[in-house]
Amino acid sequence: MKQVKPVKHTIPETFASLLNQYIQFIRLEKGLSDNSIASYKHDIGRYLTFIHDTIGLRDLGGVSMHHIHNCLQELTAMNLSTGSIARNISSIRGFHAFLMREKLTEANPAKMIDLPRQAKKLPAVLSVEEVDTILSAPDRSTLVGMRDAAILECLYGTGIRVSELIFLQMDQLFFDIGFLRVIGKGNKERLVPLGEPALKAIQAWVEKARPTFAGGAGAGAVSGLPGGAQTQNRVFINQRGAPLSRMTIWNIVRKYSVATGIEKHVYPHIFRHSFATHLLEGGADLRSVQEMLGHVSIITTEIYTHVDRTLLHQVHKEFHPRA
Numbered sequence: 001m002k003q004v005k006p007v008k009h010t011i012p013e014t015f016a017s018l019l020n021q022y023i024q025f026i027r028l029e030k031g032l033s034d035n036s037i038a039s040y041k042h043d044i045g046r047y048l049t050f051i052h053d054t055i056g057l058r059d060l061g062g063v064s065m066h067h068i069h070n071c072l073q074e075l076t077a078m079n080l081s082t083g084s085i086a087r088n089i090s091s092i093r094g095f096h097a098f099l100m101r102e103k104l105t106e107a108n109p110a111k112m113i114d115l116p117r118q119a120k121k122l123p124a125v126l127s128v129e130e131v132d133t134i135l136s137a138p139d140r141s142t143l144v145g146m147r148d149a150a151i152l153e154c155l156y157g158t159g160i161r162v163s164e165l166i167f168l169q170m171d172q173l174f175f176d177i178g179f180l181r182v183i184g185k186g187n188k189e190r191l192v193p194l195g196e197p198a199l200k201a202i203q204a205w206v207e208k209a210r211p212t213f214a215g216g217a218g219a220g221a222v223s224g225l226p227g228g229a230q231t232q233n234r235v236f237i238n239q240r241g242a243p244l245s246r247m248t249i250w251n252i253v254r255k256y257s258v259a260t261g262i263e264k265h266v267y268p269h270i271f272r273h274s275f276a277t278h279l280l281e282g283g284a285d286l287r288s289v290q291e292m293l294g295h296v297s298i299i300t301t302e303i304y305t306h307v308d309r310t311l312l313h314q315v316h317k318e319f320h321p322r323a
Contacts, residue, residue: 015048018060022098028246029162031267043091047071060096061105068092068110089113101185123273123303130262131156131274135197137256143209144239148252150198150205151236155253155268157198158182159275159293162249162268168235175203184294192292206235214241276304 011019023041026032032040050071051057057067075088089110096110126134135152139145154165164182172181178194194202214237234243249268257266264270272293279289290301 011045011048012052012058014058015052015060018099018104019044019048019095021102022095025098025246026094028250029269031265031269039087040091040094043088044095047088047092047095050074060099061107063096063109065109065112068113072113123277124264124270125277126262126264126266126270126274128278130264131271131278133260133262134253134256134266137260140201140204143212146201146205146209147213147236148256150201151249151252152256152271153198153201154180155271156275157195158192159272160192161272162246166234166236166244166246166249169233170206170235171233173202173206173235175199182294185296188294190291190294202235210235210237213237213239273304276301280304 019041022044023037026040027037051060051063051067054074055067055070057063071092072085072089075085080088093108093110093113096105096108099105100108135149135156138149138152140149151165154160154168155162158180160168160180160182161184164184167183168180172183174181175194178196178199180192180194182190182192184190214232236244238244238248246268253266253268253271257264276289276293279292280286286298286301286305289304290298293301295301
């Protein structure tokens with residue numbers, strides 16, 4: 001990939017703040033390379049400059065699909081490649097989806113903008129052995145180690161998103177039946193099964209370590225935190241009793257992947273990719289995986305069947321005498 005030049009667009013201060021929030025979000029959630037991050041920042045910066053300077057809008061809540069189409073026409077007039085246009089559309093769609101999800105705007109005007117059909121990039125995954133190595137790394141005899149083990153086991157054992165994990169509430173845990181009740185995108189609820197290792201790790205954290213982090217008196221000890229009962233009811237908290245951030249989850253994952261010497265780029269979302277891929281490799285049906293991941297469309301889940309096929313090709317090539 002070619003290096004992206006630094007952004008030179010003059011972005012109004014209000015828009016720049018929203019852009020920075022989004023860049024921080026994709027950096028932590030998606031584990032993108034520095035150059036990919038620069039591409040997003042460049043694309044969205046150019047888009048925001050167009051919205052502000054050419055369209056004359058001062059509030060992104062006023063952006064319509066028509067405005068976005070006008071911007072894309074400008075990009076087409078610049079003779080950008082189909083791939084570049086597709087990347088810009090993807091950047092704009094992701095940006096507006098983030099604004100709506102964070103309740104910074106009320107609607108996503110880019111939702112219905114079609115993306116040119118291109119070959120999908122297969123998500124990176126860890127092998128079962130690599131996952132086992134990372135999950136075995138925390139020292140579970142310590143309070144921090146119990147928490148970190150519970151976080152890692154939860155990410156891989158349920159396939160939930162980082163945002164779903166950090167907002168997970170105590171009343172969403174159902175140890176007796178081995179399920180989590182997850183609040184996903186669009187406030188849609190789903191039940192996700194907890195495997196025995198994840199269930200035991202989370203239960204150990206909740207019963208043996210979390211009360212100490214919460215001040216020795218359980219969740220009620222952090223009642224002074226912003227957000228009221230929902231905040232004090234978070235499953236995963238830090239040593240001061242406060243909720244964890246996306247950056248903290250990133251650092252935890254990075255800490256143990258580096259400690260175990262795994263050379264792959266390991267980031268929180270890779271556990272979700274690995275969860276889905278390993279289920280399909282083990283024979284799970286696509287609809288069940290879709291339900292557990294919380295995908296609205298099964299088309300989104302189908303990307304993991306391509307990962308599975310790639311692995312099958314590798315096995316065939318290695319072991320078949322006429323491969």
